[in-house]
Amino acid sequence: MDIEAIAQERRPRSLAQGLSSLRTCLVKCKDKAVDLGRSIKKLGQDDPRRVLHSLKVGLALTLVSLIYYVRPFYDSYGISGMWAVLTVTVVFEFTVGATLSKGLNRGFATFSAGALGVGAQHLACLFGEEGEPIVLGVLVFLLAGAATFTRFFPRIKARYDYGILIFILTFSMVTVSGYRVEKLLELAHQRLSTIIIGGATCIIVSIFLCPVWAGEDLHKLTILHLEKLAIFLEGFGSEYFQSVNEDKPVISTEEKTFLLGYKSILTSKNMEESLANFARWEPRHGRFQFHHPWKQYLKIGALVRQCAYRIEALNGYLNSDLQAPPTFKKRIQEPCLKITSESSKALTMLASAIKLMTDPSLASLHLHNSEIAVDNLKILLKTTSLEDTELLSIVPAATVASILIQVVKCVEEIYQAVNELSDLANFKSAVKPKVGCETRRQYWWQQGRCRSHGA
Numbered sequence: 001m002d003i004e005a006i007a008q009e010r011r012p013r014s015l016a017q018g019l020s021s022l023r024t025c026l027v028k029c030k031d032k033a034v035d036l037g038r039s040i041k042k043l044g045q046d047d048p049r050r051v052l053h054s055l056k057v058g059l060a061l062t063l064v065s066l067i068y069y070v071r072p073f074y075d076s077y078g079i080s081g082m083w084a085v086l087t088v089t090v091v092f093e094f095t096v097g098a099t100l101s102k103g104l105n106r107g108f109a110t111f112s113a114g115a116l117g118v119g120a121q122h123l124a125c126l127f128g129e130e131g132e133p134i135v136l137g138v139l140v141f142l143l144a145g146a147a148t149f150t151r152f153f154p155r156i157k158a159r160y161d162y163g164i165l166i167f168i169l170t171f172s173m174v175t176v177s178g179y180r181v182e183k184l185l186e187l188a189h190q191r192l193s194t195i196i197i198g199g200a201t202c203i204i205v206s207i208f209l210c211p212v213w214a215g216e217d218l219h220k221l222t223i224l225h226l227e228k229l230a231i232f233l234e235g236f237g238s239e240y241f242q243s244v245n246e247d248k249p250v251i252s253t254e255e256k257t258f259l260l261g262y263k264s265i266l267t268s269k270n271m272e273e274s275l276a277n278f279a280r281w282e283p284r285h286g287r288f289q290f291h292h293p294w295k296q297y298l299k300i301g302a303l304v305r306q307c308a309y310r311i312e313a314l315n316g317y318l319n320s321d322l323q324a325p326p327t328f329k330k331r332i333q334e335p336c337l338k339i340t341s342e343s344s345k346a347l348t349m350l351a352s353a354i355k356l357m358t359d360p361s362l363a364s365l366h367l368h369n370s371e372i373a374v375d376n377l378k379i380l381l382k383t384t385s386l387e388d389t390e391l392l393s394i395v396p397a398a399t400v401a402s403i404l405i406q407v408v409k410c411v412e413e414i415y416q417a418v419n420e421l422s423d424l425a426n427f428k429s430a431v432k433p434k435v436g437c438e439t440r441r442q443y444w445w446q447q448g449r450c451r452s453h454g455a
Helices: 002-046 049-069 071-091 096-125 128-150 154-178 184-208 214-240 253-267 269-279 294-315 326-356 360-383 391-425 437-454
Strands: none
Touching: 002 049, 049 071, 049 184, 071 096, 071 184, 096 128, 096 154, 096 184, 096 214, 096 269, 128 154, 154 269, 214 253, 214 269, 214 294, 214 326, 214 391, 253 294, 269 294, 294 391, 326 360, 326 391, 360 391
């Protein structure tokens, strides 16, 4: 009786535990579903073009699938119609330039490899049944090896790597399968036709339906990077010297986080190179000509990264435990604030010049002012007496001053690179602001100085 009573007591407990575990499992599944929905929503909100791209790929696949669904098309192409579907799957990329790059590479590589494969097949037939497989094997070895070696050249790998890969694949397939296939020309024609249909469908949909231009993305990315540098420099001065100016408001935590936007510049090299490579494939669109100087954007990007690395060093001194005496920081405060303010304005105007595609010469006024501040800062550092101040105590602030001087040099180099872009891309002239006599003299003095540097 005792055993039966204990068993009856355990059954409700086991049932309750099972229901509790099931309830917990359902809650976890619900939380995961909610998190997944939020991540999907955020992904679409961050860049709505991703949703449009997904719809465009679906449309292109639906269109080429008609080769299989419509009977007349299927009678003409047969099983080779699947090559059109495969082509859309591997060729359709996010930007127009990437799609054109892959589509044209695949088309030319398939055509040239198919022609060479058919030629190799006819050449091998001249050596009889016994010599044919040997000749085909030798030709596959030579061409595949030579084509693979060309993939190691940096310029070829950057622009034609996918095409060479398709060339090797197509040539090997044609020569190997042609040894056992009687109607080789018909098979090659069907595959080439379906690949052209798939590639053309991708290119047409990509260009004429909500296009995403790689060149425009690179243009906007360069502007964004310049603005991020300007934002940091604008907020660095007040943040670093806030202990000296206790009466000034302290920057909030959110603003401090916003100042760290420059960090994305440090890892942007691969993205810039990829966008510049794809932009070269794109036709004329908007304000960008066919031979737009996309390489100059890479030069500007490299200089911007150099400036970002120096800013990264500056950022390390914001919350450092080693702080200079307030008297020394107050001594160098004015020229340092002038440097950060004028450099920030110069970068902002350079970003605006690229955005509007206008002459960036107006930024030279702020560059001139920052150079004057650099000269004043150097004089202060040279005339600083170390009798009452320990050398080690002023090292952090002196290092900050030295880095700021290097930042000004970086901004000058960025200005020269943007000026070159303006000349190469034929930017329109900027509207000159109404300035006083002294400012006007500074402006024309700087213009003459820049021309002498350019010469």
